Amino acid sequence: MRPAALVLAAALALTGCGADVTPEADGKNSTAQADRHYPVTVENCGERKRYDKAPQRVVTNDVGITEIMFALGLEDHMAGYVMPDDKGDMTSVPWKDGYKKTKWLSKERINKELVLDARADLVFAGWNYGFNEGEGFTPAELKRVGIDSYLLSESCRNGQGKARGVMPPLEALYTDLRNLGKIFDVEDRANTLITSFRKEVADARSQAATGDDRLRVFLYDDGKDKPLTSGAYAGPHDIITKAGGDHIMKDLKDSWTTVGWETVVDRDPEVIVINNYGDTGADEKRKFLKSYKPLAGVSAIKNDRIVVLDYVDLVESPRNPAAISSLAEDLRKFAR
16 A cells, blocks of 8 residues: 555544534534535635535546545545546555445546436536536536536636646645535545645655756656647646656646657656556557657666556546655656
């Protein structure tokens, strides 16, 4: 089990199931406590949203978003989740029981009909994490049929076309945990998680390289003609930076975006991190990178410094701090 998982397991033990944060055992008193908590207002991607009560039938899209809910102990507030079955191991995380208790609604794309059939009162998704104008599945469209939405903060649009990202990646995770803690009246659970995550990250950073000693790191998601990678506002930026690496695409003011191979070659990464998911797995991606002639002179390829992390480690999720610890260990090994 990774270090963050151990910290989280302790956090879960300290905070119980997370859904019951009031001390009263009597149902009437608990209801009164809940009534005093609401209404609450949070800011989500620049929009102030008011909740008069906790949503009861949430549908989530994708693994990172789903695990944010599970980490907060909110399975009882969920109607189900949507995700393909290529998103890695789900049996060893501290919140694995959430997958057992919650209905897997679909392995296909989320859509309006699906969430209507699930009688959802809120959809937790994001731009390009389920919401997409081209497919007619947007918060505005759901609002027209009486379903509320909460946007993943990593996916917030920044006002420049459809570019995404308005805050550092880990702050996006902490923001969503704080907001959801408030929305569902589990603020103690949210604060415990944030504290444990911050400690995990601080511990990794305390042993990480700094300044000129940092290795240059490139995140490779997919793509042969042009690579899909991470800019400054997607999870890999903080994962690479706080692990002690120099993220070579840190100047891209977007989350997930494409660049040219010539840019990668020019910036000469010393380490490449592969995002492992989908039909083209890590082994195939590694084989492509090592055989692609324009990359032959790149330091990471010459020295065979390629690291694999799972998709859920790299998108906004409660696994991000563990990914920082894991990558930090790899970077220290390469630097020896």
